[in-house]
Amino acid sequence: MQAEIITIGDEILIGQIVDTNSAYISKELNKIGVSVYQITTVQDDKQHILKALAEAEENTDIIIVTGGLGPTKDDITKNTFCEYFDDRLVQNDEVLKHVELLFAKYFSMPISDVNRKQALVPSKAKVLKNRFGTAPGMWIEKNNKVFISLPGVPYEMRGLINYEVLPALQEKFQFPYIFHKTLITYGLGESIIAARLEKFEDHLPDNFKLAYLPNLGKVRLRLSSKGNNKENVEKEMNRLVKELIIHVEDIFIGFEEDGAIETVIGKDFIKNKITLASAESCTGGAIAKMLTSVAGASNYFKGSIVAYSSKIKQDILHVSSKTIEKYSVVSMQVAKEMAINCKKMFNTDYAIATTGNAGPTTDKTDKSVGVVFIAIATPNKVLVEEFNFGQPRERVIQRASVKSLEMLRKEILKNTLNSL
Amino acid sequence: MQAEIITIGDEILIGQIVDTNSAYISKELNKIGVSVYQITTVQDDKQHILKALAEAEENTDIIIVTGGLGPTKDDITKNTFCEYFDDRLVQNDEVLKHVELLFAKYFSMPISDVNRKQALVPSKAKVLKNRFGTAPGMWIEKNNKVFISLPGVPYEMRGLINYEVLPALQEKFQFPYIFHKTLITYGLGESIIAARLEKFEDHLPDNFKLAYLPNLGKVRLRLSSKGNNKENVEKEMNRLVKELIIHVEDIFIGFEEDGAIETVIGKDFIKNKITLASAESCTGGAIAKMLTSVAGASNYFKGSIVAYSSKIKQDILHVSSKTIEKYSVVSMQVAKEMAINCKKMFNTDYAIATTGNAGPTTDKTDKSVGVVFIAIATPNKVLVEEFNFGQPRERVIQRASVKSLEMLRKEILKNTLNSL
Numbered sequence: 001m002q003a004e005i006i007t008i009g010d011e012i013l014i015g016q017i018v019d020t021n022s023a024y025i026s027k028e029l030n031k032i033g034v035s036v037y038q039i040t041t042v043q044d045d046k047q048h049i050l051k052a053l054a055e056a057e058e059n060t061d062i063i064i065v066t067g068g069l070g071p072t073k074d075d076i077t078k079n080t081f082c083e084y085f086d087d088r089l090v091q092n093d094e095v096l097k098h099v100e101l102l103f104a105k106y107f108s109m110p111i112s113d114v115n116r117k118q119a120l121v122p123s124k125a126k127v128l129k130n131r132f133g134t135a136p137g138m139w140i141e142k143n144n145k146v147f148i149s150l151p152g153v154p155y156e157m158r159g160l161i162n163y164e165v166l167p168a169l170q171e172k173f174q175f176p177y178i179f180h181k182t183l184i185t186y187g188l189g190e191s192i193i194a195a196r197l198e199k200f201e202d203h204l205p206d207n208f209k210l211a212y213l214p215n216l217g218k219v220r221l222r223l224s225s226k227g228n229n230k231e232n233v234e235k236e237m238n239r240l241v242k243e244l245i246i247h248v249e250d251i252f253i254g255f256e257e258d259g260a261i262e263t264v265i266g267k268d269f270i271k272n273k274i275t276l277a278s279a280e281s282c283t284g285g286a287i288a289k290m291l292t293s294v295a296g297a298s299n300y301f302k303g304s305i306v307a308y309s310s311k312i313k314q315d316i317l318h319v320s321s322k323t324i325e326k327y328s329v330v331s332m333q334v335a336k337e338m339a340i341n342c343k344k345m346f347n348t349d350y351a352i353a354t355t356g357n358a359g360p361t362t363d364k365t366d367k368s369v370g371v372v373f374i375a376i377a378t379p380n381k382v383l384v385e386e387f388n389f390g391q392p393r394e395r396v397i398q399r400a401s402v403k404s405l406e407m408l409r410k411e412i413l414k415n416t417l418n419s420l
Numbered sequence: 421m422q423a424e425i426i427t428i429g430d431e432i433l434i435g436q437i438v439d440t441n442s443a444y445i446s447k448e449l450n451k452i453g454v455s456v457y458q459i460t461t462v463q464d465d466k467q468h469i470l471k472a473l474a475e476a477e478e479n480t481d482i483i484i485v486t487g488g489l490g491p492t493k494d495d496i497t498k499n500t501f502c503e504y505f506d507d508r509l510v511q512n513d514e515v516l517k518h519v520e521l522l523f524a525k526y527f528s529m530p531i532s533d534v535n536r537k538q539a540l541v542p543s544k545a546k547v548l549k550n551r552f553g554t555a556p557g558m559w560i561e562k563n564n565k566v567f568i569s570l571p572g573v574p575y576e577m578r579g580l581i582n583y584e585v586l587p588a589l590q591e592k593f594q595f596p597y598i599f600h601k602t603l604i605t606y607g608l609g610e611s612i613i614a615a616r617l618e619k620f621e622d623h624l625p626d627n628f629k630l631a632y633l634p635n636l637g638k639v640r641l642r643l644s645s646k647g648n649n650k651e652n653v654e655k656e657m658n659r660l661v662k663e664l665i666i667h668v669e670d671i672f673i674g675f676e677e678d679g680a681i682e683t684v685i686g687k688d689f690i691k692n693k694i695t696l697a698s699a700e701s702c703t704g705g706a707i708a709k710m711l712t713s714v715a716g717a718s719n720y721f722k723g724s725i726v727a728y729s730s731k732i733k734q735d736i737l738h739v740s741s742k743t744i745e746k747y748s749v750v751s752m753q754v755a756k757e758m759a760i761n762c763k764k765m766f767n768t769d770y771a772i773a774t775t776g777n778a779g780p781t782t783d784k785t786d787k788s789v790g791v792v793f794i795a796i797a798t799p800n801k802v803l804v805e806e807f808n809f810g811q812p813r814e815r816v817i818q819r820a821s822v823k824s825l826e827m828l829r830k831e832i833l834k835n836t837l838n839s840l
Binding site: 010011012013014015016017018019020022023024025026027028029030035036037038039040041042043044048055070072075111112113114115118134153154155180182190191192194195209211212213214215222224256278280284285286287288289291292293295296297298301302303304305306307308309311312315316345346358359360361363392393394395397 | 438461727
């Protein structure tokens with residue numbers, strides 16, 4: 001049983017926004033055992049939407065449409081649904097009440113005729129309640145296939161998927177189990193890894209698939225499988241993952257399913273009751289932002305000093321002016337002093353420091369664009385490494401941030417193992 | 421003349437990655453006058469790709485395929501192209517030399533058989549040089565339609581689009597001019613704005629289109645048009661934009677085409693030779709990260725103190741413990757002291773400060789989740805406002821960061837106007 005996601009919106013086709021909705025829906029569908037066959041983004045145009053619906057109906061059993069549900073003239077999904085299902089719009093009193101309530105609460109005003117239209121739905125549709133907005137979701141069945149329409153505003157869509165769509169799909173259908181396990185590797189290119197894994201791939205069972213996902217210096221290896229017997233698939237997956245690790249042991253750094261590095265580190269810190277701060281130059285707050293994106297970060301992350309000029313590195317972080325003069329502000333020695341002083345100022349167990357040239361220019365330093373020094377201060381030492389993260393700016397910042405958390409994690413693991 | 425983008429990759433269909441490539445390609449195509457008719461994401465499956473190619477050929481003149489070009493077994497684009505165009509793979513010596521050079525430079529090793537395969541391309545294809553990786557781009561023509569294949573790694577794809585694809589398309593075809601102008605509004609809902617604009621929309625010329633894009637408290641109004649006479653379309657666009665602004669003057673905050681708020685602010689700061697720092701609690705470095713994402717930010721942004729605990733607010737930012745005790749750490753008074761002290765410590769003209777509850781819990785404070793105080797210290801005063809950005813955490817952080825930059829911009833405009 002497969003699904004297709006149809007995204008309606010010129011704003012995606014002109015590149016004004018990135019379609020994050022489809023990725024979210026795909027991930028959630030996968031979790032309950034539904035594979036996504038295709039994602040199609042179409043124009044705000046009735047004929048185009050009708051064509052996409054007909055093609056999706058031919059290929060899949062579940063069709064999820066997002067967008068085109070607002071109260072304005074460019075929102076045409078509901079009328080298009082009426083034409084596709086030979087239906088007409090009728091007023092839904094429950095939706096009308098919900099819209100009236102939202103308006104009273106947030107705008108302290110009665111609703112207008114335009115808003116009233118939000119309560120019109122095709123007569124054949126079952127309404128799905130939108131907890132976070134006025135446009136209702138809709139569920140229409142035809143020849144045992146399900147058509148679902150959701151608003152395009154991301155948090156409204158997410159609410160509908162989790163509270164309405166997934167439970168309803170699981171009630172209606174029986175889905176298989178889908179498993180993914182993704183090994184993250186660092187240090188070798190895709191083709192070199194592929195050469196190592198040639199035999200492993202040749203002997204993969206038919207219901208397993210291996211994919212290579214290279215990006216930003218890492219190659220992720222994803223093993224995927226599907227089956228009706230949960231235990232069997234899981235057992236076979238575990239066996240294959242163990243075998244796969246043997247081939248890439250030297251470059252394996254973890255499983256993607258364990259979560260983002262900032263989430264994994266958060267758990268380490270809470271478990272070991274230790275604390276962290278950062279002193280950032282070229283990463284400009286990106287490390288602090290990553291760390292604080294995790295709920296509960298205040299339990300271990302005390303804060304950061306973004307020292308974006310030499311003067312601030314001296315005035316606030318107390319890096320010695322001699323060190324800066326002698327070695328330049330982008331240097332191993334400055335990174336080291338930043339980490340030591342940061343750890344002292346915030347009174348933490350660990351501290352991260354970065355200094356480098358994110359680019360596009362080198363700002364009077366003697367190091368080239370992309371060069372970054374990362375220092376990790378631990379309870380008993382300071383470790384510094386030099387990297388060249390290339391270009392462009394955005395990539396240098398991202399790679400430096402992720403790399404510093406990976407270095408930190410290695411140190412934590414070492415120290416907590418030693419203390420056993 | 422329209423284009424279709426076909427993205428190949430199970431990683432998108434299982435929601436493992438978000439397809440940012442299509443948005444990038446769409447935006448770049450629009451700039452040279454090419455409309456994107458559809459974006460289609462398909463599985464790593466030969467039959468599925470063949471089907472997508474045939475459908476795209478029926479609907480459009482330019483078909484851009486990304487992904488499936490690596491050297492590994494799951495990368496099947498080249499073989500699929502051979503089947504589609506009734507072609508065979510031949511070795512391209514230039515590509516081979518390029519791959520060998522890259523390997524010598526980055527891995528200090530000769531290439532393997534797997535890498536050598538990167539140099540195989542369909543005999544009918546013109547090779548497009550990949551400056552940032554080993555997999556070449558390809559350009560195949562059929563009945564005056566163009567098929568282009570690009571690697572899926574974002575920075576490799578971007579290099580190919582800008583250095584190879586766009587120039588080649590402009591040489592081959594004559595494109596019309598496409599214009600978009602997007603007004604950002606803040607403070608009213610989509611439906612209320614739509615009611616105001618009903619007449620304006622009814623009288624829009626046929627070659628103009630108005631779209632409503634609501635998200636995160638803002639509604640963007642996008643006027644789009646297309647035409648062969650650049651001057652005429654531009655003139656008509658300017659006239660309509662002026663008319664549109666009159667209807668929404670009270671909620672209009674700027675044009676999206678002027679760039680992201682952090683870019684706009686950067687220009688303000690450089691033009692006025694003024695400086696900035698931030699003191700962040702609930703935004704956790706997100707403001708510093710936004711500001712430093714702009715190249716050249718070091719000219720005006722001096723740094724940030726991320727004070728993620730009450731103690732750090734006292735120890736490093738010198739917020740008085742009495743203020744925290746009396747008003748709570750999430751309060752107007754604490755935000756104000758943070759901004760004043762930050763401005764002093766960094767010796768800047770302006771400072772931003774935030775304190776609030778990003779959630780999901782309120783961490784022993786007396787304010788509810790989503791409540792954020794933002795303070796802006798200017799050369800002659802301090803301004804503080806209270807907001808409720810709702811939920812979830814990620815949205816609170818994002819809205820608080822953007823809002824603080826919007827408040828800052830308003831103050832800069834006021835002060836620089838006064839000084840004229």
